[in-house]
Amino acid sequence: MGKKITVGILFGGKSAEHEVSLQSAKNVTDAIDRSKYEPVQIKIDKDGSWSRPFNDLAVDVVFPILHGPFGEDGTVQGLLKLAEIPFVGAGVLASAAAMDKDVMKRLLREAGLPIGKFRSLLSGDKIPDYEELVSELGSPLFIKPANMGSSVGISKVCSKDEYQGALNEAFKYDCKIVIEEFIPGRELECSVLGSPHSVIEASVVGEIKPSHDFYSYDAKYIDDKGAELIIPAGIPAETSLRLREIAIEAFKTLCCEGLARVDFFLKEDGGIIVNEINTMPGFTRISMYPKLWEASGLSYTRLIDRLIELALGRFEKEKSLKTSV
Numbered sequence: 001m002g003k004k005i006t007v008g009i010l011f012g013g014k015s016a017e018h019e020v021s022l023q024s025a026k027n028v029t030d031a032i033d034r035s036k037y038e039p040v041q042i043k044i045d046k047d048g049s050w051s052r053p054f055n056d057l058a059v060d061v062v063f064p065i066l067h068g069p070f071g072e073d074g075t076v077q078g079l080l081k082l083a084e085i086p087f088v089g090a091g092v093l094a095s096a097a098a099m100d101k102d103v104m105k106r107l108l109r110e111a112g113l114p115i116g117k118f119r120s121l122l123s124g125d126k127i128p129d130y131e132e133l134v135s136e137l138g139s140p141l142f143i144k145p146a147n148m149g150s151s152v153g154i155s156k157v158c159s160k161d162e163y164q165g166a167l168n169e170a171f172k173y174d175c176k177i178v179i180e181e182f183i184p185g186r187e188l189e190c191s192v193l194g195s196p197h198s199v200i201e202a203s204v205v206g207e208i209k210p211s212h213d214f215y216s217y218d219a220k221y222i223d224d225k226g227a228e229l230i231i232p233a234g235i236p237a238e239t240s241l242r243l244r245e246i247a248i249e250a251f252k253t254l255c256c257e258g259l260a261r262v263d264f265f266l267k268e269d270g271g272i273i274v275n276e277i278n279t280m281p282g283f284t285r286i287s288m289y290p291k292l293w294e295a296s297g298l299s300y301t302r303l304i305d306r307l308i309e310l311a312l313g314r315f316e317k318e319k320s321l322k323t324s325v
Helices: 018-031 075-082 092-099 101-110 130-137 160-171 217-222 237-253 288-295 300-319
Strands: 005-012 037-044 061-065 118-122 141-145 155-157 176-181 186-194 200-210 227-230 258-266 272-278
Touching: 005 018, 005 300, 018 037, 018 061, 018 300, 061 075, 061 300, 075 092, 092 101, 092 272, 101 118, 101 176, 101 237, 101 272, 118 130, 130 141, 130 160, 130 176, 141 160, 155 160, 160 176, 186 237, 186 288, 186 300, 200 237, 200 288, 237 258, 237 272, 258 288, 258 300, 288 300
Parallel strands: 005 037, 005 061
Antiparallel strands: 118 176, 141 155, 141 176, 186 200, 186 258, 200 227, 258 272
């Protein structure tokens, strides 16, 4: 048997989603095929310090299981690209664009994909009147940091009294926030796998039924009864097919590679709205991304294998490109 591939499992990070990353990394380390790969854990602490120096990364490929800013937003991807180290997942552009909900929505809208109404707001901007926003977006409103995941810093605002507090909460996590219309409907998710250099596939569609007011951070990670995951979702076959088609189109629009999870709202009238795209979704054994692939016939261990194969394939493809005239 040939030499094993050394996989640097990069996890932790300065993001508010640090703890989610720890669990994802543990599960990947436990499940990776040890006959092919030698996993090496590389932790980034909350203060940004690395468990081993970056210039000492003697690995063949990196699996950056980092969620949110300082990991899923193109920063680490750029570092690895400069260091000429293959890595799993989206590149710099897709990571940055998908992380920023304002930019993501603009690109999806430009591609003609269905999104909800929204406004973006920078910390130095004049704060719009609550009544103005309700007139434009309806009530209730969702206010969230532009660059954050796992429902961190999100508030559902049903009255003027809640408005300023929700703005303050969102601005704790980012200098730009998005204010979105409330879209009544079922919360559906689809996992995407592949790259422009290979086949891009979409998984079966799953549904999330939160027991909380909405799918908050607590509902996702703290309350073990915070939501019911239904896989596959009980929806008509033609709706499932359309959702999977849109998921792949969104993946392509954002220039994603490797993996992404696309989240939707399915309205009562059958209308479909793309809510967001996650380029490094939660990757624990019970996370929606791997569970959807498992239901589609791809095991957790084989999914990890496939992502590493895609990373190495992209690296070889890019290495063959000319860098000078």
